[in-house]
Amino acid sequence: MDISVAQQGPVAVITWNEGENRINLDSLTRINVILDELETIDGALSVVFTGSGKFFSNGLDLERFGAVPDELAATLHELERTIGRLLVFPAYTVAALNGHAFAGGALISCAFDYRVMREDRGFWCMNEAEIGLALDERLWSILTNRLPKATAVVAATTARRFPAPDALRFGIIEAMASEGEVLTHAIDVAEKMSSLDRATLRRHKWLAHGAQAAVLGFTK
Numbered sequence: 183m184d185i186s187v188a189q190q191g192p193v194a195v196i197t198w199n200e201g202e203n204r205i206n207l208d209s210l211t212r213i214n215v216i217l218d219e220l221e222t223i224d225g226a227l228s229v230v231f232t233g234s235g236k237f238f239s240n241g242l243d244l245e246r247f248g249a250v251p252d253e254l255a256a257t258l259h260e261l262e263r264t265i266g267r268l269l270v271f272p273a274y275t276v277a278a279l280n281g282h283a284f285a286g287g288a289l290i291s292c293a294f295d296y297r298v299m300r301e302d303r304g305f306w307c308m309n310e311a312e313i314g315l316a317l318d319e320r321l322w323s324i325l326t327n328r329l330p331k332a333t334a335v336v337a338a339t340t341a342r343r344f345p346a347p348d349a350l351r352f353g354i355i356e357a358m359a360s361e362g363e364v365l366t367h368a369i370d371v372a373e374k375m376s377s378l379d380r381a382t383l384r385r386h387k388w389l390a391h392g393a394q395a396a397v398l399g400f401t402k
Contacts, residue, residue: 185212187219192226192376193369194273199234204243205286207253210260217267227380228372229271231294232278232365236304239287242315259399261286262320266400268293269327269391272384274375278368279346279355285309288337289321291354292328295375298367299350301358305343312341320398327394329353 184199196216200209220229233239242261247254268275268290277294281304288306291297299306308325310317317338325334333352336342346358359367388395395401
């Protein structure tokens with residue numbers, strides 16, 4: 183499982199390098215192992231999460247679930263719990279959307295404090311209405327917790343593909359950048375936020391997102 187973490191000063195850069203970066207129990211376990219490690223760091227810290235190549239994440243590993251259907255429910259539960267954990271993670275977090283963020287990948291992006299997206303290529307998209315995989319109330323609540331409700335409704339009911347300029351206009355992302363600057367922008371933002379008092383930040387994140395994290399199954 184090629185999900186690695188590298189420290190750049192106070193910024194921990196997590197890179198998912200598995201092609202389409204599909205969500206399954208293995209990828210979610212690896213992400214949580216990294217988060218466990220980062221939580222042991224004292225002092226200045228912020229986190230950047232990015233993909234590689236064309237994809238940030240292309241969503242659930244539907245091919246795997248075709249072979250092992252019993253894993254689907256467990257994977258959805260762990261995806262929700264991981265997003266809940268990221269919402270209240272005790273450091274400032276930035277998603278660098280280097281490429282396509284579809285379905286579960288789009289939901290993961292909603293867990294971060296700040297999102298920057300490649301401006302010239304790639305879509306943010308909730309395509310469940312196209313593929314016939316309906317959201318449940320918990321997955322829907324991830325969208326409405328972080329996005330304007332009107333945007334969440336459009337995303338869920340039309341399967342619209344949002345390029346970066348539209349994603350910025352609809353409140354899905356905070357910034358866009360060229361291909362070569364997406365990660366640099368994310369690291370710059372994260373570095374500026376790394377000096378925040380983490381105990382206070384943790385408290386404020388729980389105030390902002392604690393109820394949502396609990397809905398998603400994260401109560402640590």
